Amino acid sequence: MRDRANIIRSAGRLLAYCATIRGCRPYLRRGGTLALVLIVPDDADVEDYRHATNFAFSKPDRFGGFDFGDNAKIVVAPDHWRKERKEATQDDLLKHDCLVILAKDVAEVPNAVMAAIDDVVKLDRPQVRHLMAASRVCLKRRMSVVQAEELAAMPLDLVGSMLWRTRPVSQSLDCMREVLKNRTPVKDRELRIENLHGLGEAGSWALDLAQDLNDWREGKIGWEDIDKGILISGPTGTGKTTLAKALAASCGVHLVLGSLARWQAHGHLGEYLRAMRAAFDEARKNAPSIIFIDEVDAAGDREKFSNEYNSQYHNKEVAALLECIDGAERREGVIVVGACNYPERLDAALVRPGRLDRHIRILLPDGPAREGIIRWHLAGALQNDDLSVTVGRTEGWSGAALEQLVRDARRSARRARRMVSVSDLEATLPPTVSIPDAMLRRAAVHEAGHVVAAVALEKPFEFAEIRAKEIPAGGHQSLGVVRIGKTPIAEITVQSLLDEICFLLAGIAAEEAILGNRSIGAGGTRGSDLHLATLAALRLEASYGLGDGLAFLAGDGEPELLRLLHTSQAIRERVEIVLAEQMVRARSLVEDHPGAVEHAAEELLEGKRITGGDACIFFASLQQRRKRGPELVDSNAARRG
Numbered sequence: 001m002r003d004r005a006n007i008i009r010s011a012g013r014l015l016a017y018c019a020t021i022r023g024c025r026p027y028l029r030r031g032g033t034l035a036l037v038l039i040v041p042d043d044a045d046v047e048d049y050r051h052a053t054n055f056a057f058s059k060p061d062r063f064g065g066f067d068f069g070d071n072a073k074i075v076v077a078p079d080h081w082r083k084e085r086k087e088a089t090q091d092d093l094l095k096h097d098c099l100v101i102l103a104k105d106v107a108e109v110p111n112a113v114m115a116a117i118d119d120v121v122k123l124d125r126p127q128v129r130h131l132m133a134a135s136r137v138c139l140k141r142r143m144s145v146v147q148a149e150e151l152a153a154m155p156l157d158l159v160g161s162m163l164w165r166t167r168p169v170s171q172s173l174d175c176m177r178e179v180l181k182n183r184t185p186v187k188d189r190e191l192r193i194e195n196l197h198g199l200g201e202a203g204s205w206a207l208d209l210a211q212d213l214n215d216w217r218e219g220k221i222g223w224e225d226i227d228k229g230i231l232i233s234g235p236t237g238t239g240k241t242t243l244a245k246a247l248a249a250s251c252g253v254h255l256v257l258g259s260l261a262r263w264q265a266h267g268h269l270g271e272y273l274r275a276m277r278a279a280f281d282e283a284r285k286n287a288p289s290i291i292f293i294d295e296v297d298a299a300g301d302r303e304k305f306s307n308e309y310n311s312q313y314h315n316k317e318v319a320a321l322l323e324c325i326d327g328a329e330r331r332e333g334v335i336v337v338g339a340c341n342y343p344e345r346l347d348a349a350l351v352r353p354g355r356l357d358r359h360i361r362i363l364l365p366d367g368p369a370r371e372g373i374i375r376w377h378l379a380g381a382l383q384n385d386d387l388s389v390t391v392g393r394t395e396g397w398s399g400a401a402l403e404q405l406v407r408d409a410r411r412s413a414r415r416a417r418r419m420v421s422v423s424d425l426e427a428t429l430p431p432t433v434s435i436p437d438a439m440l441r442r443a444a445v446h447e448a449g450h451v452v453a454a455v456a457l458e459k460p461f462e463f464a465e466i467r468a469k470e471i472p473a474g475g476h477q478s479l480g481v482v483r484i485g486k487t488p489i490a491e492i493t494v495q496s497l498l499d500e501i502c503f504l505l506a507g508i509a510a511e512e513a514i515l516g517n518r519s520i521g522a523g524g525t526r527g528s529d530l531h532l533a534t535l536a537a538l539r540l541e542a543s544y545g546l547g548d549g550l551a552f553l554a555g556d557g558e559p560e561l562l563r564l565l566h567t568s569q570a571i572r573e574r575v576e577i578v579l580a581e582q583m584v585r586a587r588s589l590v591e592d593h594p595g596a597v598e599h600a601a602e603e604l605l606e607g608k609r610i611t612g613g614d615a616c617i618f619f620a621s622l623q624q625r626r627k628r629g630p631e632l633v634d635s636n637a638a639r640r641g
Contacts, residue, residue, distance in 0.1 A: 003055050011138040012045055012160020012414075015126040016052035018133070023123045024056065035099045037114070039122040042104055043155040046076050047411055049102050049123075057098055072098035077108040107241055107257065114262065126159075128152055139165045147173060154180075161414040179419070191242070193250040197372025198365030198399060202232060202243055205360055209335070210250045213288060223332040229325065229355050230336075231296070233343040234362035237398030240339040243362070244292035247337070254286035259294040260321075269313060273320045280324040280334075287333025296321075296356075297340035301347045318347050325355050344557045364398055367391050373399050374425070377406035381420050390425045393432065405429070435479065440466065441605065442511060443479035446521050448600035449510025449590050450482040451610060453503045456589055460485035464600070465609040479521070480604070497540045501582040502589070504533040509586035510597050537578040538565060548574055 007013045020038065027034055040049045057072040073096040103109055106120060126134075128148040135143035143151075147169050151159055158176045163169070193199070193206040205227075215221045232240050241257070248255035256279050263275040283291040299318050325336050338356045340346065350356055365373060371391045375382075394402060409424035435443075447464045454461040466480035484503075490496070504522075507529055511518040522529035538561040541547035542554045553571065554564045564571055590597055603610050 006051060007055050008137050010048065010160065011134040011163040012048040012156070013051050014134045014138055015130055015156075015159070016040075016044070016048040017056060018130040019123045019126060020049065020052050020056045023121045027119070027121075028056070033097050035101075035117050037101045037103055037106060037109055037117050037120045039106070039120060040102055040104060041123065041125055041156055043157055045157050045160050045411070045414060046102055046104070046407075047414075048160055050074055050076055053100055053102060057100055072096065072100065074100045074102070077101050077103040125156070126152060131159075135163070135169060139163060139169070141165075141169055143169050151176075157410065157414070161417065164417060191246045191249055193243075193246045195376070196239070196242070196246055197376065198362075198369030199239065199243060200363060200369075202360045202362050205230070205358070206243065206247045206250065209247070213251050213253065217288075226335070227358055228335055230338070230358045230360060231343060231346070231351060231356040232337060232339045232360055232362060233341065235364060235398060236341060237400030238362045238364060239399045240362060241292070241294060242399070244290065244337055244339070248290050251288075251290070253335075254283070254289035256280075256283045256286075256289060256291040257294070258291060260298040260317075261295050264298075269316060272317070276320060276324060280327060283334045284327075288335075289333065290335045290337055293336065293338045295340060296338035296350070297342045297345045299347060299350070301345060302349075318349070322349055322355070325350075344559065364396060365402075367395075370394050370397065370402060373402045374406060377403050378420070382422060385422050387422065387425070390422070390429065393426075393429050435467070440479070441601065442515060442519055443467070443521065444601040444604040445510050445514050445597065446507040446519075447480040447482055447604060448597045449506040449508075449513075449586070450503065451600045452510070452593055452596050453506035453586060453589060454482065454484060456593070457499045457503055459499070459503060460487060461612045463609060463611045464604065466604050467608075492544070494540070494546045497536050497544075497546065498578075498582060498585075500536050501533045501579065502586045504529045504536070505579070505583050506586040506590060509583060510590045513587055513590045514594065514597055514601075533579060533582070534565070534575060535561060537575045538562075538571070540578060541574045542571055547578070 007017050021028075023038065024036065027036060038049070038053065040046055054072075054074045057074065101109055101113070101117075106114065109117075128145060131148040131151050132143050132145070135141050135148075150173060151163075154176055158179060162172050162175050162179075164172060193203055193210065196203065199206070209227060212221065212226045216223060216226055232243065234240060244257070245255060258276070258279040260276075263279070264272045280291060283289045299321055300314055302315055302318055336356065338350070343351075343359060346356075351359065371387055374387060374390065374394075390405075394405065397405075405425065405428055408428045410420050412424045412427065413420040443466045447466055451461065451464050453459075462483045462485045464480070464482040508518040508522045511521070523531070525531070535558060538554075539556050541549070542561060542564055543552065543556040545552065553568075554560045565575065600610060
């Protein structure tokens, strides 16, 4: 009775229950073990469907069907599968007689789970009779057919959150009409490249491709002038699949969504290759088209296959993929887009000219991009509100994480029976803690050390900054950053590598010289100062023949270098010597200019940021004494001398 009351208390939940029963009645009657994916409408509140589905599947069926009882598990994708819960996939499939997954797209469900799913059911939107019944049961009010027909065309999230028992249906409709007036028009919210944020170079390339395809259709250019293969890489959640969908919409072409893992789930090698070829055949039959291959790095690199049995399997896998891409290349109208998280794991033949020859990286969104992504998911709400606090506290978040943030904020607002507000967004963010003044000063000194080293070593310094006085609680937090610009052509020499290591170690050298000790601020995570300095030293000693030996011991890719570091005592000792010598050099450089370090630290504490122009003014004295002595000219030569 308590579960029933939970359903009939909310019109949105009762409507979700009606849609679930209507779509899943055959499976409720069948009984036995069951695994389903339910596709809920895009504009629906998934939480309403979670409550409704739980009630439908875990209680005796009113239609004479099977009672799954407590052994039914209802999960919401993609929230349920996170990196830290990979074991949940196997547990969900093995431990429950009934597994029901709620999603807005099958792409949200892991491939390993999709391979074991009995069916995918697309739930319909509420019908007029369902809305009239919900009004009687939940609102204790009568609703006319005309009102129900208008509500049936309304976004479901509005229907569920704004039909209140305490006010007439006509008043709720007036409120919904007013909200819809302020929402961004649907045509402006289409999933197109022009409307997305944070794509960077990938967005520019996509727009150029759309123009090229249009010119090709009009006969202005030939097919040979169009990019026919591209590799997109980036961290998880940065929107690689979304980019493919938006690209197809902007280009006006057919989209085939594929994945090596999903093709492999069809069965043995023969079935796997058959599924792969079928996807490429679909792309060719519907040309012009785009075939998107997710997790393309799963194919691996044939040079690194070791086990003879696995080597034969993976060689056939890679060869078949190359054959399919070459077939698409020879057929006009097919563009192949591969996506992965680890491009360094790809076989060299996949990225040679004529295949996935253009490589574009999608980075985590910066401040303006994060604001654009948040406003996109807000769908016109909070148009005139300041989101700077939310944007500032989501640094390092992916697009998928920002989408979840907005979804959680909307859910909180619905539970309170009001429209979403800025406070809902901020309340959903992780809690923050104040940074003690001593820790903030240490961060300023650390970054000031990098700034002085950058100027002294003539690096293209762009800016340095430290965080505000509050940071998210828990975990390793970086309190500052220094950005060095890239030069179009950079010659890699012994000295340039040593300078890079010296610059990276200058932060902790400044902590030692100015504060008397150093903190963990230079290590602990990938991308930290110590991580990058160690890689530079490894390349010098093991890849480039610029260290104590000439032998080529490893490629300059990170996985291979770190594997060598962990297995070779001799290389560890040589790398430690390089790092120790450059640490001495960095400290000597800082001690020669303590005033400059203090000045930069004070400026950072006051304004939180120093630009390249500021640094030139602050450290003009360095122009006279840029290099202190022979050890700064070539400490590597001094070590060998």
